[in-house]
Amino acid sequence: MPASARSSRKPIPSFIAWPVLFTVALFVTWEIGCRGFKVPPTFLPTPSQIFGALWEYRKAIVADSAVTLWTTLAGFGIATVTGLVLGVLIGVSTQIYEGLYPVMIGFNSIPKVAVVPVLILWFGVGSIPAIVTAFLISFFPIVVNVATGLATTEPELRDVLKALGANRFEMVTKIGLPRAMPYFFSSLKVAITLAFVGSVMAETVGSNSGVGHLMLTAQAAFEVPLVFASLLALAALGIVLYAAMVIIERRFTWWAYR
Numbered sequence: 001m002p003a004s005a006r007s008s009r010k011p012i013p014s015f016i017a018w019p020v021l022f023t024v025a026l027f028v029t030w031e032i033g034c035r036g037f038k039v040p041p042t043f044l045p046t047p048s049q050i051f052g053a054l055w056e057y058r059k060a061i062v063a064d065s066a067v068t069l070w071t072t073l074a075g076f077g078i079a080t081v082t083g084l085v086l087g088v089l090i091g092v093s094t095q096i097y098e099g100l101y102p103v104m105i106g107f108n109s110i111p112k113v114a115v116v117p118v119l120i121l122w123f124g125v126g127s128i129p130a131i132v133t134a135f136l137i138s139f140f141p142i143v144v145n146v147a148t149g150l151a152t153t154e155p156e157l158r159d160v161l162k163a164l165g166a167n168r169f170e171m172v173t174k175i176g177l178p179r180a181m182p183y184f185f186s187s188l189k190v191a192i193t194l195a196f197v198g199s200v201m202a203e204t205v206g207s208n209s210g211v212g213h214l215m216l217t218a219q220a221a222f223e224v225p226l227v228f229a230s231l232l233a234l235a236a237l238g239i240v241l242y243a244a245m246v247i248i249e250r251r252f253t254w255w256a257y258r
Contacts, residue, residue, distance in 0.1 A: 045224050045225040065237060068130075068234070068237070071127050075131045075133065075135040080188065086104075087146025088180075112201065127207070130202035134198035138198060141191050149184065153175055153179045185249035
């Protein structure tokens with residue numbers, strides 16, 4: 001092979017190589033440990049059994065993963081819009097902050113698993129309880145981060161705009177919102193994983209589709225490899241969506257990173 005061809009090859013980025021190596025090492029250690037200690041598959045299946053179940057039930061896993069992905073993205077989208085609006089209102093108004101923030105903290109302190117049966121009672125079995133649960137569990141970090149970004153705007157910048165004759169709306173749009181964007185996009189990375197938790201939680205309590213329902217069905221049939229295969233599918237979806245949020249964050253807030 002010519003030297004020019006060898007030199008043109010780009011090395012694998014470390015942020016890809018290290019996670020891959022760690023994951024492979026984890027699966028190999030897992031496989032050796034389960035086989036060496038003869039762990040029964042009904043207690044802890046080996047990675048080879050999990051990947052076998054992933055291939056055997058691939059159609060069901062793909063179909064249910066699509067349902068969970070839809071409910072997660074729907075709840076996450078509603079949470080993003082709601083969290084951004086509430087965060088701006090709380091961040092710019094002391095009265096709204098004092099009146100609304102304690103109520104939101106109290107509501108966020110309620111375990112969402114206790115709310116799911118009420119949602120099923122209201123909306124019935126289906127996707128709506130999962131969407132609402134994903135929204136309820138993911139919007140609070142967005143509100144807090146946006147409000148924090150607005151509240152921590154440097155007073156000097158406000159004084160400069162005020163001296164130039166800017167009104168309150170212009171100060172929020174010219175300084176506050178751009179200043180809060182890194183906070184906002186950072187909160188999206190947290191919120192998207194929480195939305196997954198909410199969707200799967202609702203699907204395990206009352207749903208006729210989704211990965212949560214598939215896990216519950218597999219658990220009832222003692223198909224433990226399928227349960228772990230579903231968890232693996234959820235982990236893969238979570239990584240993909242988290243990576244998408246990182247790309248969006250770097251695309252819109254590149255100026256905030258040094």
